[in-house]
Amino acid sequence: TSEKSLTITLTPDKPANAQYQPRDTVTYRVKVTDAQGQPVKAELSLALVDKAVLSLSPETPGQLLATFWRNRGLGVQTGMGLTLSMDRVNLAVAPEAKGGGGGFDQGFGEIRGEFKDTALWVADFVTDENGEGTVQASLPDNLTTWTLTGKGVTAADTLVGEGTVEIVSTRPLLVRPVTPRFFVVGDQAQIGMVVQNNSSQPQQTIARLQADGLEVSGWRVGEGEWQSGGEPQVAIPAGERVRIEYRVTVQNVEQVSLTMGAKSAAYGDALTFDLPVYRYSTPETVATLGVLPEDGLRLEGVLLPRHFDPTQGDLTVSIEPSLAAGMRDSLRYLEHFPYECTEQTVSRFLPNVFTYRAYQQLGMDTLKTGQAAALKEKLPGLVSVGLQRLYSQQHVDGGWGWWVADKSNPFLTAYVLLGLVEAKRAGFAVDDEVIQNAVGYLQSNLKPPKDVEKPWQANRQAFILYALAEAGSGDLGRSVALFKEREKLDYFGRAFLAMAIHRLDEEASQVDTLVADLTDAAIVSATGAHWEEAQVDYFAMNTDTRSTAVIIAALSRIRPDHPLLPQAVRWLMTVREQGGHWETTQETAWAIIGLTDWMTATGELEGRYQWRVLLNGQELGAGQVDETNIDETTRLQVAVADLLADQVNRLAVERNPAAGASASPGQLYYAAYLTYYKPVQEVKALNRGIIVSRQYRLVDDESGRAVSEAEVGDVIQVRLTLIAPHDLHYVVVEDPFPAGAEPIDASLATTSVVGQQPELVRTDRRSPWGRGYGWWYFSHAELRDEKAVLFATFLPKGTYEYTYTIRASLPGEYRVIPTHAEEMYFPEVFGRSDGALFRIR
Template sequence: MKSIIKTLLILTIILALFSFVSAAQTCNINIYGTVKDWKGNNLYRANVDLYINGDLVASDRTDNGKYIIEYEISEGLEGREWKIIATYGGNSLEKTGIIQCSKSYKIDLTIGNLGLVSKRVSEDLLIYGLDLETGKSLKGVHITIANNTPDQVIKEGVTNKDGVFQTQVYGTNLIVTGKYGSNTVTVKPYYFVQGYEDKVYIYTDRPIYRPSQKVFFKVVVWNNTAGNFSISKDVQCNLKIYTPKRDSIYKKEFLTNEFGTFSGNITLSEEPPLGRYQIEVSVYGKKYYGYFEVQEYKKPEYKVDLTPEKKVYINGETAKINLKAEYYFGKPVKGADVVYKITQQYYYPPCKGYDCYYISSPRIVPPPYYPQKPITSGKTKTDNNGIAKIEFNVRSEQESNVIVEAEVIDESRRTVSGSTSLWVAPALFKLEIRTDKRLYKVGEVVHASIKAVDYEKNPISTSVQVKVNRLNWTRYKQEKILVLDKTLRTEANGVAEFDFTTSVEGNYNIEVSGKDKKGNKVKREINIWVNKERWYGTFNRLELILDKDSYESGETAKLLINSPIRDFSAFITIEGDKIYGYQYITTDGTSALIDIPIKSEYSPNVHISAILAKEGNRYIDNIILKVPPKDKNITVEIISDKKEYTPRETAKFTIKTLKNGNPIDTELSLGLVDKAIYALSKDITENIFDFFYSERPNRVNTAYSWYYYPYLVEERAIGVEGTPIPTPAEAPAPAVKKIGASEFAPFTVRKYFPDTAYWNANIKTKNGIAKVEIPIPDTLTTWRATAKALSLNKEVGENKEEIITSKKLIARLETPRFITSGDELLISGIIHNYLNTTAEVQVSLEASGLKILDEVNKTLTIAPEDSERIDWRVVADNCCSAKIKLIALTSYESDAMELAIPIIPHGIEKINATTGILTDNNNSVDIVITYPKGTINNASSAILYISPSIAGTALDALEYLAGYPYGCVEQTMSRFLPDVIVSNTLSELKLENKKLEKELPDMVSKGLQRLYKFQHSDGGWGWWEKDEANPFMTAYVVYGLTLAEYNKYYIDEKVLNNGIISLKEQIASVDNLNTKSYMLYVLSFHEKVDLSDLFANRDKLNDYAKSLIALAYVNNNNTDNAITIIKELEDSAKCTSTECSWGGETWHYRWEQNDIETTAYVIKAFIALDSDNPKIPLAINYLVRRKNGNYWTSTKSTATAIFA
């Protein structure tokens, strides 16, 4: 016992000693201090990391420049080295020391002023080293380039006298480290590879079409290899055309010719979907798109242009607008009513640079919405030249936009609109304020400048008042504390400068104001912020200005650099597909002018980028230098033998293609289109030269080693206002004067009015010349000829010219676009006299398909350059089309015009089907077609379909059924289930339909994913994802999944099994026997079900439910009870000598007891139990007769009928 106690005592002493030693082996190290920049400013959120033996063991982030790191260190590490690294942005600084137990170290760290800029494109890398305090470049910065981690060094070098180190390097995750003295800084070059897009130019003969019209298209394909284009010769392209509903209506493969082009056409159907159509071209594994519109339109017969006498008006002036209305056949619209309205919308100047950001959160500040404010409205008339003057006073104490809209109504009562806008300024000049930055430290000097310019950007010398107020908020009230109030005068250059010193932190408002010589006030103000600590940002006020809009190779561009800081150094790079070069400059003052020699490789453009830095702030700007590739521009001349033609004359066009004045052989397309079309839809096709030689993006990625905030580049969009489609108006008819007749000049009835008079996609010039002769249609209008040319050397160009078709005597027939049978309406004829003498005109109206209620012959006396309108009352007493002819006869010249107008039946479309069956015993059948009472004979037709089998009558509905799922569970199933049934039908009948075979798997897959998503947590389905499970909807989905699985589609077994479990659980709570019948029928596909209760109460079931119970018995191999039900269904059939049907009542679920689906399920039950039943062909005959064209009443009914 004593030995045990002694042993325990020794062990206890050893453990106590061990515990004492262990406690003695740990101690704490404490490191604290500040992190400042090289000017002594505390840095916020700088990272400070502690390393021991190369391992990161502790970190802190500065708060107001201070940090504290405490770490428990084992005594065994005493005497080893510790290292702390402070990082701020990309700048870093490290300090080392020796570990001493329980000692505190005060380490103040100063981040250096070394900065790095990286510019990378592909494998090319440029590093620029600079002093962030002075902004000057640094020679001798040691550059280390690593990949992925700093120790994987792949290249080293030293910056040159301009602070630049250039090299080629591979790797996507580069780390660049620069060391200069005690300063170390890192930057991670961005590596983002922009692909080179091929160019596929798709265009049509015009932008908009009517149903039944022909669409002509042409496609030009160029391949782009690393920025170098080549013509794609003998390349296979697939072209598809889609309706607005994304239905494909055209598909064809093309092979490009030697010019890289192909062309084709498509004729639209009589009733196509209206809207925007898409042309899709697939080539080189990518898809490219073009567009056109299809609408039911009527072209305007005249145009309305509004032009302000000047674009800028000053507050208080009278604005003058000239309105001109002109027929497309070149004559003025005289004496037309003009209704105009004028609205005003205040202008919010676009933000620039840091003005677009809140200081607390760098996000874009959207301009406020200013609604249009009514100014005035009025009425006037056009004069004999088609001119109307609109005048109104403009008043606005701030810049605003005034919109003038006018509607013109001519004798035809049709309305054509036009619009324009003008600028209203509060004074003759405007003021701009610029400060060197927006955030300052207390005690700093604010350098500010004012610039006064007029609205032509000319400098103005004028007196201005400057007020600086510090804004102070007290209890939700703002007070202004005056800091500066002085009067200045801008110099001849429009500029005045002033300084003031900040003394208190807060928000400062700088306001400048003045008056023009008319006494109008002008004012502009900005805010600046003053903090106790220094703010480091990139508030961009650097400005780059080029002396020209564009240049040619060999010229020298002058680049003006306006700096927000005095005595600056700037690093300028020329960028684009690569880094073309750089310049480093230093200068006194705030501006510098440098020369940039233009090289041919700069075409079509390069990007000029400039970087300035001083006192830790960064200023950047870029500008696009354009070098249009004029050597790639073809001059296209379209020369007509004359400018004005009469209908059915032949216009002779000569097209010349020139390069630098010399002929060049090309392939060109030529279209001649009614100009009125472009009033309905603007030409959306980009100019071919601008498309192929458009602005080149900047592929150079730039990164910085020090913190910055993003800046914005201002973008301007120029909008072109369109002319809306006119709407008809009503006006009383003028009096008609009757006079005697005389001998008349002969005439030709004008009846051919195409929108495109001519199109040829593949005209070849020889020695730069092509000649084309075009018969001019009957339309009296302006025709626009558009030619687009391209050569084998990638030169392109286009041009447009216009010709006019007109007559000395014009008969215009004004009709609606369509008429409804039974309508009584006015048909108007307008006669224009452009003869040199007063004309006695014999006018008559002829019509077929319409009854004219007034005297058809009338006589007018019309003065030169004048017109008269005549109205006839007509009634549409028939269907389905009418031809109306207007004839105007004089002894000098005559004219006649004929239009065909559709007459829509006044009724509803109804399809009645009659069927017959041929058998071995009966090889002929008599079918009597009885038209229902009230049938409109001209609008009705009888179509005989002969099918070799019953199945054949249903197959034309397959494509109607197939579609992509959408909407709720029921809507999804109404697409998914028919898709599955179509798939089953194709498989069972061994039918070939490549389109459906390709699309159905994707359709079914998308339907499955939606159904999986809609499944509830209890395994059931409702109408939506988040509602309660519904008994019928659960059965409906399980049935669909079951059929899909039967047709060899992969079904998630967990989803289906959970659905079956939920279905079984819900059956017990369902009282409606018809619903329960459907649920048990679906369940019978998976297990044996108890149908005894339903069989005992079958007298309460409808025929639909009975057929389901019979089929469920078949699934359970119980044919006795099933046959009993079949006999009852035989007795409940509604039969005639040729057909049988069941159903017709309304049940809880709206379509489960309709006659189509009930009859279909009864047929399935009969075929399963009594396939020779004579009622089967009669029932099928009923289904065939009830088809509505190619389908039944719904997708579900159609699918069920086919499945039967």
């Protein structure tokens, strides 16, 4: 195959032994020749990447040639888990370099703050007929080795090849931070910097630290004595380095902003960055929500608990003049949800697609400002990223699982198909082969209705039929046959079946019957109308809130003038969580879809009135609603320390006609959330359907005893014990680390063999295979900066132990946030461990 190879030569504009500095512009010359050394025109991808990232999982040279020209056998290979974690890295957008360093004069040089893993990415670089070309790259602020990789192919005869070249970006005097990746309020730590003298002369240096959010109580150089004043000054020989440490205590802040640097008479370096700060406490939230459909005043009472932490917490009041305003926070919640399973990948863009299509139908997509304009700008990126992820995770049978390692799931596959179809309707390019493979998988999972025994099976069939109908592959015969067995369906299943039949035949009598069934089942109260299921369909991730949202969508499409719809919309808007979203991603996604369908059917984007909010007789805020701000939310916030602690606080929401107007059309949705924190000593283990505990053990300690302290460099085994008193569905376990410890990812090439592979052991005697399930294990795990996260699609009743390892890295006393386990789509089923203090010496 050597005659099929290309030689790609990449040459930077400085000699091989020369060095670059951050923010330099590098010009590379590209040269491509064939196996005979003749220049050829080729198309290349060029990537300039931090070598530290590439070293985590090095590529094998020659892979491109082997991929195109090896002897091929039959079979299919699927991707590896590492791709999933790197996807998330690649999607992260580097923040703009922030200001700061007010105490750093010009002797420290330009303060570095723009750090990137990838400095350049060109997907379609084409050489000229002589096989030559040039490309420029601006180096970020990383002090590192940058690797440029070129991979190319010719058009006519598919010659392929790859080449790499490295450059070094450094400074004569450089600073490297020594900090954790995060903090917890109250942590006491020793952070620092390593100052390295790369010059040929000794340097007399001054080191400086500016730390917003930290109380600094002392410093030392190397292993010297601790000092309480002044700044470190140290002579550094040529080619040597010194470590400077600071004792710090983390204050009650959201983040710590650090600027650190060193300078000599000739050289200087400084960098700035932020670290997130978490809280060693559990927030409690109580809420009241309501609607003012006409002028008037609504009075709410706010009472603080007997015991709370007065230094944190607040009362937040939201005023929303329309459903569009009310859905903005929900869309943001889905976009920034921290996990990327298949369901959440679809939920991240599908509701946005529905919302934007509603704006198009209501004529709002031409606006230059507001939510519609913002959504129009970001939607292509959301959809593109989601589609690429879904393409890469589709199984060979055409289906998808919750995670890529799970077997294909008909419910999730139908949800993905719905997302693909709606994205295509919105004008996005969607791979038709992916859609057809999904359709084929779902059609193979349709069963004769007479063979469907349990409600969850009937609900799944209804959802599959609905998704197929939306994809243009509906089956009216099967849908009508399932209608005859509708007593097996839950209410949300009947709603999906009604939408499926209505899509295929708007005049079908079965639709009228299903709508009548839903009408009769509605529960109407002072807060509105909703639906409650007789049992929980865990496999469909369903709740009563989700059922109500799905039924709103069905009625809005089939009977938009149904008298229950305004009441159901009001109920749905009043059961949101703090932050303006619903309790789970499925509830939130279907609530947005249902409300968007209602908004489209009714044109609910009219509003013109004045509003005012008063707290204990004092005006907290006021405003006026009109067409310019109908989709904008106003938030008012009061710290708990400013509330009355021993009596009821009176919160009044008032609505009046706009100045000079006799009528005030529109709705006013309001919400008040009181968030308070219990004192640290009250954060204890809690069992609400799951029992979870955590122990730390030193790997080198044969006694296996639990420990609460370690020395720097010790490898610590974390042992999580989870007891499931009953079968659990869609489980997520989050185990925060001590801030002074680093997780050991044994799958990475840079990890020492001392790092043990994570291991799951079932500790009860009951066979996990006894009920025929082979998918009970944790099918996906992530080691993040601040925690380990485990996911299980299904976890049978039993006791489990999960172990992984961390390494003690920075001295200090660290507050370890409790381990938390829950059913992701039924978060009222949860458990948490005790919190802990962990010392590193």
